[in-house]
Amino acid sequence: MRVLYKHYKEFLLPVGVILISFLVIFYVVFPQIQQYFSSQDLIKLEQQKLDSLRNNYNLLTSLDNATITSDLGILSPALPAQKDFAGIIDAIAYVSAKTGVSVGNFEFSLGNLSATNFGGTAYPSTQINVNVKGSTKDIAAFADEMVKTMPIAEVSMINISGNNGSLTIAFYYKPYPAQNISDTMQVVPLSPGQLATIKKVSGWNSVGPVGLPILSTAPATSSAESLGSPF
16 A cells, blocks of 8 residues: 555545535536536526516506496396396386386396306396287397396297297306416406407397386197297
């Protein structure tokens, strides 16, 4: 060992320095480099969040509060967040008075009273069977006006026998979805199609509290036709 030490002692210091340098590079420099790139990724992510927040802020500040309030006032009664029994009765009464059709008995199909949220694109509805009295033309007009009156309705069946008829009507609603808003979520303005829908809905019959003329009607038994929702 002493011979080897004397023979190689002049190389020990350089070798030691090299080993220490490798250790410093492996345990100090490499982690610092990794931390640098991680910091750059984090900075990039935070910059994206900042840009998204800035764009959202610019968009929201450019919106007109009066227009937003007006649009919400139009759409809320058209597609309520819950079963709107009062709105349904008012709509039937309004259309009855407008078309001169007398409304007799009607029956609610309540569905699931405990449901608060629904997935997918299908909207839940409250179905009603309505007995009416009037001419065939007036009953057809009743059905036509029904799908142009808030809340959104779809007449799925009409049975007519003489001056008596019955209609099956579905009134739609949809609970507000859960609001899971993140920093990266982008707020987008309404599309031209959505604005056109709001304009179309604004022309529908907007119903307030009215009286409901109730007259007895005979059960309807024959011929059926279908009218769809305006959507």
